[in-house]
Amino acid sequence: MRPPVLVAAALAVGSGAVLVAAFPERSWWFAAPLGVAGLHLALRGRSARGGFGVAALAGTTFWLLQLSWLTTYLGPVPWLALATAQTLYVAVAGAATAALLRAADRTWAPIGRIAFVPLTAAGIWTGREMVAGSWPYGGFGWGRVAASQVDGPFAELLAWLGPGGTTFAVVWLAVFAVELACAPALGRVPAAALVAGAALAVSAVPSWKPTDVGELRVAAVQGGVDASLFSEAEPGDILQAHERATEGAGPVDLMIWPENASDLDPLASPDATARLDRVAREAPLLVGTITGRAGDLVNTSLLWEPGIGATDWYDKVRLVPFGEYVPDRAFWRQVAPDLIDLISRDYAPGVEDNVFGVAGTRIGVGICFDVVDDGLVRDMVADGAALIVYQSNNADFGRTEQSAQQLGIARMRAIETGRTVVNVSTVGTTAIIRADGTVTGSLPTWTSGALVDTVRLHDGITPAVALGERIGAGAAMLGVAGLVLSVFGAVGRRRGSEER
Incomplete structure (x- = not known):
């Protein structure tokens, strides 16, 4: 035919x-x-x-x-x-x-x-x-x-x-x-x-059927504030929005803020350091921010504890080309100079492992575009992650389907790995996903709030991860x-x- x-x-x-x-x-x-x-x-x-x-x-x-x-x-x-x-x-x-x-x-x-x-x-x-x-x-x-x-x-x-x-x-x-x-x-x-x-x-x-190895009470915080490339927010506004959204979250084992939740570098700003210390008094805080280290600009997830500061960190590995860095900049600038010049400085890719230890639990961490990388998610599980967290900033895409599409990929990762996934975003979609891909709770997009739940921790290697x-x-x-x-x-x- x-x-x-x-x-x-x-x-x-x-x-x-x-x-x-x-x-x-x-x-x-x-x-x-x-x-x-x-x-x-x-x-x-x-x-x-x-x-x-x-x-x-x-x-x-x-x-x-x-x-x-x-x-x-x-x-x-x-x-x-x-x-x-x-x-x-x-x-x-x-x-x-x-x-x-x-x-x-x-x-x-x-x-x-x-x-x-x-x-x-x-x-x-x-x-x-x-x-x-x-x-x-x-x-x-x-x-x-x-x-x-x-x-x-x-x-x-x-x-x-x-x-x-x-x-x-x-x-x-x-x-x-x-x-x-x-x-x-x-x-x-x-x-x-x-x-x-x-x-x-x-x-x-x-x-x-993943092996159940315990539980962890988490608060996934969504600031609901414009953290986009063209945001008119003043320095510290995005941090303040997430502080306010965290209020009333109640006693938890871990608080999770999204990518770019602190628009002040807490490794360089005493004000940001003091504010994160206050938040982390309730529980360890996983916070996304931009840090400068050794002359490089990096998209970072920090594990923050009061009085100590950053006890561990992960720098984003899967950087977005033409978003977080410009490959072959000299060539592409000739093609679209106005767009290329919007990205005035390139981020450096991370080299650290993507698993943190929190309250005796191994937690795998990915930042935004990391979610599409098959190798990174396998690395988390191979390194003992019992829970997976994805931190994102979806503000650049407004109220479109982009965040829902990204959540779909995070749900795929939950089933693939046999792990609970916490997907947290500045503006949505913030959600908690069971190991079978079911969304147990979520926050409306472009709203401020904290999604609090007790999530299951899992062990074991799925055939998909093993192969x-x-x-x-x-x-x-x-x-x-x-x-x-x-x-x-x-x-x-x-x-x-x-x-x-």
């Missing part, structure tokens, strides 16, 4: 739009396999060049809609640039998938094609997500199919297969359904039964190997027929 060009184009655009609906705030998990299936159908019968164009339509639609929050303060240029870059990955993967499908027509018998093509196409998709999430400049691990599944029947896969394996399984199921539906040898009823059986098999994975990137890398290698095998097989058959 080869859709006409205009039908394929419409399918591609529609598939990109449907895939967006799988992510927060809509969170229609079933839209992900539907979007993947629509794009796969649009690619059938196309050349590699045609597949590039069709997939580019789907990618452009998806990324422009998914990243619309970038325009809030920075305008259209960063939005269009990032969407274009991500679309190129989708287009290349589309070209590879189209080449696979065309080669499979010559290489595989119908039953072999049904078995082989879904595995290879899912591997190509997974490989595309891996590359886009790591290159260039550390990549952009946003919009992964796995992150859309936290509310669906495939969520349990995250603890067993991690993000890469979960993406592979969902894409495989979608492509399997399309290939079955287009198989001339099968009727509609047998094909539907096979798809239903495959879906049940994928969703039948048992839930991971790490080997799952996704294996799936990607399967995609490459399958593509190469199909193309060479098709070439060999063509040469054989020509010789005869």
Whole structure:
């Protein structure tokens, strides 16, 4: 089945739009396999060049809609640039998938094609997500199919297969359904039964049961104040807002403030030091701030105790390119000088471990964009973290879906690691997430308050953490190997027929 060009184009655009609906705030998990299936159908019968164009339509639609929050303060240029870059990955993967499908027509018998093509196409998709999430400049691990599944029947896969394996399984199921539906040898009823059986098999994975090792009473504090790049707040205003939001939090074991909660460096400002000391009298305080050390500017999370000050710290490792630093500044300044000059000084990446010891408990800490880094979350668990905290400042994105999308990734991390996650933000979404991905409590965005709860601490290593990137890398290698095998097989058959 080869859709006409205009039908394929419409399918591609529609598939990109449907895939967006799988992510927060809509969170229609079933839209992900539907979007993947629509794009796969649009690619059938196309050349590699045609597949590039069709997939580019789907990618452009998806990324422009998914990243619309970038325009809030920075305008259209960063939005269009990032969407274009991500679309190129989708287009290349589309070209590879189209080449696979065309080669499979010559290489595989119908039953072999049904078995082989879904595995290879899912591997190509997974490989595309891996590359886009790591290159260039550390990549952009946003919009992964796995992150859309936290509310669906495939969520349990995250603890067993991690993000890469979960993406592979969902894409495989979608492509399997399309290939079955287009198989001339099968009727509609047998094909539907096979798809239903495959879906049940994928969703039948048992839930991971982490070991319960205790509890910790925490207060996640949200200042509800504009801490954005263009904030008009006076120095100390953001710190004061979080002081006020902490009042009345009650007795807790740990208070958690978000990224940039102290807009005065407590390592350099006596005023900030005294104010954090007062807050920390009630309990140890985990606070985000910007510090200057050894001539470097760093985005820091400090563990603060009264009378002692900072007893431990973590400097953000996964810095946002073109947000916290400018790679290849001289080149990019020629392209967009006004935007590049907004980032007058680059932050330095951290080198410390990302686990703190608080009241006898090991706590993993990530700052904002760290949440997309698979390696950092595995490091936390390997270092004994029984609880994970993500501190963020989402004020730069206003009242858009960005914070909800980020919360979705944090929920994915909870299931993947089998850990409770506390997600705390200057303006939202501040939430407490159980190890099964369930949100047990949250604060409304752009409000001031403290979310107080007793959270469970967990031990144990999920298969996803134990196997790490080997799952996704294996799936990607399967995609490459399958593509190469199909193309060479098709070439060999063509040469054989020509010789005869």
